[in-house]
Amino acid sequence: MAINVDRFKNDLDALIEQGDLLKVGMILDMKGKKYFRENVFGESSDDEAAAAIKRIPEFKTEYESWYSESLALLRQLLPDRINDFRALYEKPKSRKNIEYGNYVIQDYMQNLAVTTPYGETKVDRSAAEPQFNQQVAILKSAKKRFESSIFEIRQLVQADLFDSEIEASLELFKNGFLRAAGAIAGVVIERHLKQVCDDHNIKITKANPGIAVLNQALRDGNVIDIPQWRFNQHIADIRNICDHSKSQDPTKEQVQDLIDGTKKILKTVA
Structure with missing residues (x-):
């Protein structure tokens, strides 16, 4: 799962960056x-300006591949926005008149403009700019949703893992393996407190911090009273x-307190 998560995140970041560059290209x-x-x-030399302009992607050449890749990624990460994303590109079948509000990127790609009977421009290609900006905004909203979803998934997976480890600790406790039961409960607490520190952006400099170090960091960060x-x-101390x-x-009695205390910490420290 971690590999897929990183791949999606990297692909999404690359598409957002390319989208911002394509805005300039448009x-x-x-x-x-x-x-x-x-x-x-204006203040740059001709050579500097020419070199900078050369790095700007050509919108009409690179947009289509960006659109296809973005659409494929949205199907995975934000399927409820696919229709919105596509509608900003495709010509609406029910459209009778072309206005600024219903001008789409397909129109732009075909250099479509609308003039009045007197030859005045009614709608030009600039009408596509807000449409493309909205597409990039949808991608950026997908990133926020994605990061939020991954956080929720990780929390759920971690909660399931902790539950299974506590069950293992209880089983060892019932069979008289007190040290082993306490050791497992202690590992659960360490992992949980480390996650809480990460969630609150509390940096831990020690390579392998124990419960005492993590506990003090949370107190210093005003996360716990x-x-x-x-x-x-x-x-x-029991651990x-x-x-x-x-x-x-x-x-x-001590190991029972440790296991019960682990359950309490998981519920109260967040």
Whole structure:
């Protein structure tokens, strides 16, 4: 799943970046190189301006592939916006008159313009600019939805994983394997507190932080209050007995407290 997530994210980022460049390409196509030379690169040398203009993609050459790739990605990530995205490109079958509001990118690609009986321009290619801007905006909204969905998926997957690990801890506890039961519960707490730190953009400099380090970071970041900090630290002390203490064995009551405390932390620290 992680590979697919990264691939979708990279493809979406690339399409958004290309869309922003194509916006400039559309303006260049409509206004011409002279306009850009005088109004955008006025203080640049001719060679600098020419080199910059050369890097701008030609809208009519590159739009179609961008549109097809964007449509394919939207089918995967934001299917409820496909019709909106397509409608900004395709000529509506029910259209009788061409106005600024129903001019689409297909019209632009065919250099379509509408004039009055007196030869005055009624609708020109500039009517396609807001349509294309809206397409790019839909892609950007897909990115927000995508990131939100991935966050939700990861939370659900992690919650299921934690539940299964707590069940394993309880099974070991019932069979008298107290240290092993406590060790598993401690790992669950560490992973959860690390995720909470990530969610709140709290940076941890230590390579492999334990519960105490993560707990203190959350307190310093005002994510948890002092009573919760103390409770977490108490649970961390029991976990240390299970993991590290050679002179003291954890009692059944302590491990029970550790498992119950793990469940509480998962519900209350977020």
